Amino acid sequence: MSFAVLHVTKFAGSGSGGIGAHIDRKHTPKNADPARTELNREIIPPRSSSMKKDIDERIQEGYTSTRKIRTDAVRAVGVILSGSHEQMKKIQASGRLDEWCQANLKFAQDKFGKDNLIRFTLHMDEKTPHIHAVFTPIKDGKLHYKSFVDGKKGLTQLQDDYAREMERFGLNRGLKQTRTKHTTTREYYAKLEAVPPVELKKNLLGQPKPGEEERLTEEFKKMKAAAIEKERESGRFQGAFRAERQKTDKLTEEIEKKANLAAKLENMIKRLVVHKDLNLLKQLEQVFTKPEKKTGQNRSHGRGIS
Known part of the structure; x- marks a missing residue:
């Protein structure tokens, strides 16, 4: 089964600089293919080349409260929108990627506010096509993150709503509230970079063919990335199985008492x-x-x- 992916990250203070550089490709991540960077797309044109500056400008426009903004206030929220690798590739191959992007844009505008969106960028140079959305959590003239994502229940509801919008693309709701350990983006990339280089057999001259070692190393990284994705999926199913097992054990206990x-x-x-x-x-x-x-x-x- 293929799953819809929605991941949320809060940015307080000036903590959005690093992700801004990543989204705008001011530097190329190690897991990205520079030859495919030109396929990336800014679905919403940015106000400027600085995401931090754009966030500050939007807050100046939309923040009307007389209270001073706290230094630890959530000034921006990053949302990654994607799906299981195999299904995202099918969406791309079937020519529905533009339709998927527009469906995601409508979802983000409806949920976060059209004026609040600072970035909405499609990345095609990494393993799986995905969108980086960044918005300022302004509601009724105030910075109020909980108006958009109110704790775990709010995040669960947001993921439920997103999955419903993605069903027509073959992306379904993942398993809820499993105890699978969350893998951050940083940890995911670290696992990829931990893959040892492939050792090649040398020719008679004692040298590998030009570019062969790099090519095989990248192929091995792709295999490792696929294995990580399967590991995540396995964890989700194991969590669901444990939850169902607990329900079954409790029901069996009740039946024995009644018997x-x-x-x-x-x-x-x-x-x-x-x-x-x-x-x-x-x-x-x-x-x-x-x-x-x-x-x-x-x-x-x-x-x-x-």
Whole structure:
């Protein structure tokens, strides 16, 4: 099954500089193919070449509160929009990538506000096509991140809504609230770069063919990236399996309790009807006719109760 991917990152203070350089390709990441960078697309033209400057300008325009902005306030939010690698490649191959981009743009504008969007950039030079959206969380003249993503429940709802919009592209909702450890973008890239270079057999001159070592190393990285994706998918399924197993165990326990109770009732009925057990009958009468004990609050201590 192919999944829709929506990942959210908060940026406070001046912490958006690094991601801005990444999105605008002021430097080329090690996992990106420079030959395909020209395929990247700015779906929303940026105001300037500096994302930090664009964020500051948007806040000056939209922030109308008289309160001073806190130094730790969330000034921008980054959202990665994508899907499982195989399905994203199918979307691209079928000529529906533009349609997918426009559906994502409408989703982002509806959820985050058209005027709040600072960046909306398609990256095609990495392994899987994906969109980087960046918006300022301005609502009613205030910076208020929770108006857009209110905790874990808010993020879950946002991912639910995104998955519904992506269903027509064959991308489905991932498993909810599994205990799979989240892999950050930095960790993901680190795993790729940890792949050792491929050792080549040397020719008679003691040298590999020109460019062969680099090519095979990149191919091996692609294999490693695919393995990481499968590892993530396996973790999601394992989390769902554990959750279902817990439900099954709890249901089994309840069934056993009810079966034991039914057996006890059946034995009592047999003792009463067949064996006419008078002792059991007296015990039951005492249980159902036993007067309630008076609590300390209800005792009169020789005085009338008012």
